[in-house]
Amino acid sequence: MKKLTQLAAILLAAFSGPTAMAQVAHTKPQVLVLIYSDTGGTYALAREVAAGITGDGSVDATIKQVKGSPKSDLKDVPVATVAELARYDGIAFGSPVYFGNISTPMSEFLSQTGDLWSAHALEGKPATVFMSAGSGAGKELAFQSFWGSLAVHGMLLMPNGIRGVEGLDKTVPQGNSVLGASTLASLKNVERPTLGERQIARDQGRAFARVVSALRGALPASSSEVAAVTEVPKAAITIREALARMGLALPPLPKPAGNYSPFVRTGNLVFINQYALKDGKILHPGKIGVDVTDAQAKESVQATMLNVLSVLNEAVGGDLGRVKQAVQLTGVFNTIDTYADHARLMNTASDLAADLLGERGHHARMTLGANSVPGQSPVEIQAIFEVE
């Protein structure tokens, strides 16, 4: 049965164009090392964990943050999206200890994974945890609460056991725990993480890579194999399900605010126009560059594009497979005269189309600024899709 599923994935990939093929063509298992780090302790451990994972060359590791940081050592570390978690064969999570718990940014990131949870997207995926503490107070509690969150997702949690004691300098306090590597960053007069802590983090990575390799392809649906399959064919998947796997919720069908239809289909083309309505209100109303920051504008673009997809969902009876091509997106932004960053804001909508539809999501595009947009929406999007 497993062989059949794998064969189906390969065949579907082969018929779905180069991008889709690339998604399943990874010969090596892929591990995400997902961290939050403020003062760099967790990042130092993450580099050791990643080095352990990639050590024998059979598994790839990518370090990403849950939140961007302006700090010099962290500013180039990419930021992960919630949706991408489902694509990895295993995830090593790293966070500072905050008040005997997971750090707030990591906790906020995990609290956005509700849609992954309802789609069982992380179920059966291997996970391991490492943490940077100050004095170490409440460190074990923090590990346990991290494990608790990942257990709710049904992830397979790999502890570290007692490792490397032979090589540890026992005259220096060490932060390690049986649940995962850790450092006691606030202890003075010795480099942190200590050599021993670094070695144990590396060993954790090495052991985790073995578990990830062993489990790759051995798990039933819902793990990496199914994530790859579901990202490729699209047919028989609803738009709602596909968005859920990306960590996004399909909003309710927006009601027309005037004498027009939510969409018009002519031939095989569907025309849709939407603006930044969310929970019955305009999200971040006002002028970009005056009342609305770029970050808020991006949120509004995402809300608008989700409204577009809600209407598209209606137009194709929910079936993502019936969407043949995103043809054109037009973004109208409520901006001051001198604003010039429309294209970058619009990428949020374009990326969403591409993430949802793969090759079929690539579209022509126009963006422009306007002096006013209905309801003070910061953005309005017109979308044209070819459908079956």
Ligand SMILES: Cc1cc2nc3c(=O)[nH]c(=O)nc-3n(C[C@H](O)[C@H](O)[C@H](O)COP(=O)(O)O)c2cc1C
């Ligand atoms: C709000 C807050 C709460 C903290 N609570 C704890 C704690 O309960 N126990 C502990 O050992 N360290 C605690 N710390 C210290 C951090 O865990 C420590 O500085 C850690 O090394 C930071 O990791 P980073 O360098 O990756 O940011 C706390 C730090 C902050 C900012």
